[in-house]
Amino acid sequence: MNVLVTGGAGYIGGHMVLALRDAGHNPVVFDNLSTGFRWSVPEGVPLVVGDVGDHELVLRTLQSHQIDAIAHFAAKLVVPESVADPLGYYLNNTVKSRTLMAAAVAAGVEKFVFSSTAAVYGNASDKPLGEDAPLAPLSPYGSSKQLTEVMLRDVAAAHGMRYVTLRYFNVAGADPALRHGQCTENATHLIKVAIQTALGLRPHMEIFGTDYPTPDGTCIRDYIHVTDLIAAHVLALEHLDRGGESMVVNCGYGHGYSVSEVIETVRKVSGKPVEARFGSRRPGDPVTIVADSGRIRSRLGWEPRLDDLATIVEHSLRWESMLRERNLKL
Template sequence: MKVLVTGGAGYIGGHMVLALRDAGHDSVVLDNLSTGFRWSVPEDVPLVVGDVGDYELVLQTLRAHSIDAIVHFAAKLIVPESLRDPLGYHLNNTVKSRSLLAAAVAAGVETFVFSSTAAVYGNASDRPIAEDAPLAPLSPYGSSKQLTEVMLREVAAAHGMRFVVLRYFNVAGADPAMRHGQCTANATHLIKVAVQTALGMRPSMEVFGTDYPTPDGTCIRDYIHVSDLISAHMRALDHLGAGGESLVANCGYGHGYSVSEVIDTVRKVSGRPLEARIALRRDGDPVTIVADSTRLRSSLDWQPRYDDLATIVEHTLRWETMLRERNLKL
């Protein structure tokens, strides 16, 4: 199978490229390198530097490499930023996805895996949320992903495309072999921020609200290891490759941890102090959001390997330590 990975020089997309390579599949990366890194793409994987919204470039790439499937990661993904720049998010995440889909139709690509988000659910209940729950995003980020899901479903119905939409919960961790991890300098992911604070790379971190209706007053999230998330993508490609029907599936473990629990785990795993300052709530943050992953497990025969918060933190800690040591040598 030949797979185009959009955003394949980034955090999650980079792990996908490694997994495809490990499985013996050919991949091509399309990335504008706005947040991705050229060095993260293996030398034997073609890298097309360009924008996913460049219709002619994408069409040329699909045809030149005889692409069978597209796995679409390229997107902006910071909720507070999307509230400040809704038009930018809809341009990048919705309009450019429309262009990508148009090129896929023109090139005859019939298999598509889309990186969506639990943000499409909005302020979910305190119970694990299933895929048929009402969609009520609280941010332009969530709305932009929801609209792309709608486009994908309608394009599939009109043109015979089959797809899997994977709605991510909170992705964290790094490749256990330390080949790849989160490299963005000013990342906002809680576990990465907490680990960097424990390592002294940040003087302190903020906890955005301690007055939520949860046991300790902080928000609760379902954290999934990036390698388990990527295994879901691989199972999705296998499913579609075997003629499976289109589906939407949540990517999470089915249980959550509060912000305070994450910070305590980072302190314990790192053995270091960590200063966490209390700040005001952020707009667009749901109270609790935990996945019902029944469909992912049953329809795609997915089984996680790293369903343990301490393991996720430990892999993040190793990656951040390695990055820091490498940067000190440069």
């Protein structure tokens, strides 16, 4: 398949590009490079620098590269930032996704994989969440993704498109072969922040809220290795290529770790201290978010291989250490 990967120069989209090539498909990267990196696009993979809100450019790209399917990763994704800038998030995540879908319809692209989020569930339950759980996002980020899910469902019904929407839980880790990883400066991802603190790249880190109704008072999340997450996307594309039906699936392991447990794991794996200071809760943060992943396992045959927090931390640490060494040489 020829697959347009929006946000393909970024963290998760970049792993998708590698996985598509590994599986024998032909990725085309579409990225405005606002958070992605030109150097991260593998040699030989076409890169179109542009915005998914540019209908004419997207349409020309779909047609000129004879695109068979779209994997849509391009989005803003920082929850506190979305609370402060809701209009920016609705524009970037929802309005521009509408433009992308319109171009897909015009070009006759009938297969669409969408990167959604567990943030659509809000503060739902301390039990694993199934895809049919009520949707009640706590942030504009979650709402912007929920609206895009609804739009994709309706566009698919009207125009014969088929799709898989994947609701991510907390993505972390790096390619085990160190071909790609999280490169964003000033990242907010807990594991990356903790590792940067362990490596001395940050003087300390902050725990946002210690009074949640959890065993240690900190939030609980379901952490999924980016390699397992991307394997789910490839399965979703191949499912659609076989004529499979549209579906919504969770991408998580089905168990969670608290913020304090993650920090302690980083200390153990790195063998270094991690100074963590206590702060107040952030707006939009749910208490506990853990996936029920039964649907993706049964319908797509997804079998995660890296379901281990220490492994996720180890791969992240190796990647961050490599980045640090490279930056020191520059």
